[in-house]
Amino acid sequence: MALLEISGLGISFGGLNAVSDFNLVIDQGHLYGLIGPNGAGKTTIFNMLTGVYKPIYGKIILDGEEITGKNPEFINKAGIARTFQNIRLFDNMTVLDNVKAGLHNRIRYGMLTGVLRIPPYSVREKEMNEEALSILKIFDLEEKKDLKASQLPYGQQRKLEIARALATNPKLLLLDEPAAGMNPNETEELMKTVRNVRDKFGIAILLIEHDMKFVMGICEKITVLDYGKIIAEGDPASVRHNPKVITAYLGGNE
Amino acid sequence: MKTAGIKSIQKATKDNLIAFGIVIVFYIVVQVMSACGVLTSSFSGQLIPVCAYAIMAVSLNLTVGILGELSLGHAGFMSVGAFTGVLVFTNLTPALPSAAAMVLALAAGALAAGVCGLLIGIPVLRLSGDYLAIVTLAFGEIIKNLLNAMYLGVDAAGLHVSFKDAGSMNLASDGKVLINGALGITGIKKESTFTLGIVLLIITLAVILNLIHSRSGRAIMAIRDNEIAAESIGIDLTKYKLMAFITSAVFAGVAGVLYALNYSTLVATKFNYNTSIQILVFVVLGGIGNISGSIVAAAVLTVLPEMLRVMKDYRMLIYSIALIVMMIFNQSPAMISWRKRFVSKVKSNHSGKTGGKEVG
Numbered sequence: 092m093a094l095l096e097i098s099g100l101g102i103s104f105g106g107l108n109a110v111s112d113f114n115l116v117i118d119q120g121h122l123y124g125l126i127g128p129n130g131a132g133k134t135t136i137f138n139m140l141t142g143v144y145k146p147i148y149g150k151i152i153l154d155g156e157e158i159t160g161k162n163p164e165f166i167n168k169a170g171i172a173r174t175f176q177n178i179r180l181f182d183n184m185t186v187l188d189n190v191k192a193g194l195h196n197r198i199r200y201g202m203l204t205g206v207l208r209i210p211p212y213s214v215r216e217k218e219m220n221e222e223a224l225s226i227l228k229i230f231d232l233e234e235k236k237d238l239k240a241s242q243l244p245y246g247q248q249r250k251l252e253i254a255r256a257l258a259t260n261p262k263l264l265l266l267d268e269p270a271a272g273m274n275p276n277e278t279e280e281l282m283k284t285v286r287n288v289r290d291k292f293g294i295a296i297l298l299i300e301h302d303m304k305f306v307m308g309i310c311e312k313i314t315v316l317d318y319g320k321i322i323a324e325g326d327p328a329s330v331r332h333n334p335k336v337i338t339a340y341l342g343g344n345e
Numbered sequence: 346m347k348t349a350g351i352k353s354i355q356k357a358t359k360d361n362l363i364a365f366g367i368v369i370v371f372y373i374v375v376q377v378m379s380a381c382g383v384l385t386s387s388f389s390g391q392l393i394p395v396c397a398y399a400i401m402a403v404s405l406n407l408t409v410g411i412l413g414e415l416s417l418g419h420a421g422f423m424s425v426g427a428f429t430g431v432l433v434f435t436n437l438t439p440a441l442p443s444a445a446a447m448v449l450a451l452a453a454g455a456l457a458a459g460v461c462g463l464l465i466g467i468p469v470l471r472l473s474g475d476y477l478a479i480v481t482l483a484f485g486e487i488i489k490n491l492l493n494a495m496y497l498g499v500d501a502a503g504l505h506v507s508f509k510d511a512g513s514m515n516l517a518s519d520g521k522v523l524i525n526g527a528l529g530i531t532g533i534k535k536e537s538t539f540t541l542g543i544v545l546l547i548i549t550l551a552v553i554l555n556l557i558h559s560r561s562g563r564a565i566m567a568i569r570d571n572e573i574a575a576e577s578i579g580i581d582l583t584k585y586k587l588m589a590f591i592t593s594a595v596f597a598g599v600a601g602v603l604y605a606l607n608y609s610t611l612v613a614t615k616f617n618y619n620t621s622i623q624i625l626v627f628v629v630l631g632g633i634g635n636i637s638g639s640i641v642a643a644a645v646l647t648v649l650p651e652m653l654r655v656m657k658d659y660r661m662l663i664y665s666i667a668l669i670v671m672m673i674f675n676q677s678p679a680m681i682s683w684r685k686r687f688v689s690k691v692k693s694n695h696s697g698k699t700g701g702k703e704v705g
Contacts, residue, residue: 141577167579179577181570183634184563192567195560196579202588205559206552212559219560259578 092155094119094295095263100149101319102139109135110319113149117263122289123297124310124327128339132319133299134176137265141173142166154262168196170262174252174269176299182241186232189240189251190223193258198222223258229291230254230284246277250284257288264288266298270305278302282309307331315339361554364637365547368399371644372543387651389539395647396542397423397604400549402627402639404596407553409625410634411562412589413569414470415478418485419597419624422458424616426598427605428492430454431530432523434606436499443536451545451602458598461488462591470586473572477590485621492613497524529612537607545603546640549596554636556592565589630671642671 093116100113110132117123125133138144140151142163151159158166172193181189200215227233230250235243240251249269256264269285270278282305289296300306306313307327315323315330317339323330330336375392378384401423408416434450441449461484469480496507500520507513511522524530556562564585567575576582605611627646631638649667653660674680 143573163573163576164579164581167577173577175574175577179571179574181567181574183570184566188563188566191560192563192575192580193578195564198560200560202556202559202561205561206555208555215560255574255578 093117094121094154095297096150096152097140098150100136100139100146100151102135102144102146102148108319110139110316111148113316113319113321115314117295117297119262119295120289120293121295122286122309122311123295124306124313125297125299125316126301126303126306126313126330127316127322131316133316134267135319136316137173137267137299140166140265141171167259167261170260171265172256172259172261172263173265174249174256174267176267176271178245178248178252180240180248180251180255182239184240185237186227186240186243186251187220187223187236189255190226190258191219193255194219194222195259197258197260226254226258229257229288246273246281249273250281253284253288257292261294263295263297266296266300268299268301270300270302278305281305285309361550361558364550364554364640367637367640368543368546368550372539375539387654388648391648391651392539393537393542393607394604395644396539396546397600397607398624398627398647399546399640399643400596400600400603401624402631402643403546403549403553403636404593404600405624406628406631406634406636406639407556407589407596408593409628410632411557411569412565412586412593414586414590415475416481416590416593416621417478417618417625418481418483418488418621419593420616420618420620421481421485421488422461422594422597423601423604423620424485424488424492424613425461426454426458426601427611427616428524428530428601428613429457429598430602431533431605431611432497434536434602435523435530435533438534443534447536447541447606450606451599454598454602455595456598458601459591459595462594463587466587466590470590471583482618482621485616485618489613489617492524492529493527495524496522496526498522527612527614529610531610533606533609533611535607535609537603542603545599549599550636550640553592553596556589557636561585561588626668630668630675632675638675645671 095115095117097113097115101111102109113136125136127133135144139146142161142165145160149159150157153169153171156169158169161169181192184192198215198219200211204211224233224236227236230253232247232251232254235247240248243251253266253269266285270281273281285296285298286309288294298310310327312325313327313330314321315333315336322335322339323333375384379389401419405416405419408414430450430453433453434446437446437449465480465484469477494508496509496511496514498505498511498514498516498520500517502517505514505516505520511525516522557566564575564580565588567578567580568582568585572582627643628639630646631640631642645667650660650664653663656663
């Protein structure tokens with residue numbers, strides 16, 4: 092059974108159909124790319140998948156459970172975690188605390204346990220620290236754990252966002268332009284990390300990216316979106332040579 | 346790797362110790378001064394209000410600095426706590442020993458203020474934006490005017506309430522007036538002590554600092570820093586906003602009971618808009634999110650105007666200069682970097698070790 096099944100998804104703002112009749116099936120452990128020119132509706136799809144927007148049409152089924160129109164908190168608990176196009180970290184908290192916040196629903200203890208510092212407190216906090224550090228290690232961030240998130244350079248902030256999302260133990264990870272603003276070396280490194288994350292955690296990843304080297308190099312399957320509609324779908328090689336895709340990106344006259 | 350985790354717990358503990366250290370040193374200094382007979386009566390009269398205002402500032406800092414919501418009616422919660430606590434205390438004292446009555450009064454004041462926090466929080470904290478500031482501002486004024494107009498009495502038939510005058514309550518001849526409208530509650534037995542104030546302040550600090558450095562505290566600060574991201578990692582926004590706001594209200598209620606049982610008369614107009622703003626000033630000047638700073642600011646800015654009475658006409662002038670100096674010391678980037686350099690210099694002189702400062 093597919094991990095994620097999206098059928099006939101659509102939303103409109105005012106009279107504008109931002110996304111219409113969007114279909115997508117993602118299997119367990121797949122690396123999937125979503126590309127398209129600016130304004131094609133890629134982030135809108137992410138926002139519908141994570142409950143930020145409520146879709147008007149269609150159905151989203153995650154691992155057999157319908158999550159269409161549920162709130163972001165519910166959807167994260169159901170197994171979807173994401174990063175944001177414009178980085179949204181907890182700027183005034185330390186790098187370690189950002190990831191520990193991501194562990195919120197995985198390692199739990201109540202308010203009173205925390206206030207009274209009764210035994211589960213130190214046990215759970217220790218578990219949290221160890222788990223958070225092991226996640227930070229994947230992203231080479233364990234040395235920076237005591238810095239404030241806002242003190243990290245841009246590339247590492249993007250990585251920390253992925254680390255925080257991973258901490259919630261998702262079945263599906265959505266990355267919104269993970270390589271934006273990175274130099275070629277950083278991009279190369281990130282490609283390795285993303286592949287590594289997929290292999291290590293066995294999760295599916297759906298990513299939006301404009302860096303074609305990144306997308307073509309890492310994704311097993313790609314969906315191309317233009318004006319809110321799917322114009323092409325397939326493996327990187329076939330998408331790359333699809334005339335409709337070339338027209339959408341480069342323009343052209345019939 | 347394991348030691349790193351323990352270290353970060355220790356760091357949080359160190360932040361807590363600074364706050365407790367300030368309170369305990371203050372207590373010892375006052376006790377020594379009092380034993381040596383150098384404590385002036387105007388200063389000793391300020392001790393309990395200082396504790397009450399410090400509790401107010403610390404609890405408001407939880408809402409403003411940690412949750413990141415503006416509350417302009419913190420004095421309203423203090424008022425609810427004060428009236429509830431005094432009514433409970435005066436009705437229990439003949440029957441119960443005063444220590445037991447005090448504990449029950451504090452619990453009742455905390456509960457009443459907490460319930461008000463819940464009633465305000467449930468509708469308002471579901472919204473994002475500055476709605477809490479507007480609603481708490483209104484709450485403070487409503488509570489003040491309501492209590493100012495209320496007549497409450499008790500006789501064999503039970504409680505009587507009127508918003509007209511004492512006579513309209515139709516009390517029986519053996520009845521007793523509890524709240525006498527704008528005259529408030531009179532003839533209160535002054536049972537608050539400085540030691541009690543310090544104990545309550547330490548309890549407040551322990552609860553709020555432990556809350557901040559826990560799973561719940563991280564959720565609250567995550568909401569402050571970015572609501573959308575907090576929601577995306579599965580944090581229940583309303584639950585944690587309510588948790589912070591109600592905790593804040595509960596301790597304002599405790600401060601109210603402590604404050605009210607220090608005077609023989611309690612009137613509702615004491616807890617007006619100015620008081621709410623004054624407490625907000627303590628929080629802002631002490632540093633938003635800085636719990637130790639709130640205590641120091643509350644103590645200095647409560648005692649200073651009294652000590653400056655000898656300066657007569659220049660009193661408010663010096664008070665405002667003190668405000669500006671504190672503001673510059675706490676907020677100006679040049680001062681902050683100077684303080685960091687100073688701290689790291691002191692540290693390197695001691696152990697050759699330097700470290701960044703963690704926000705607490």
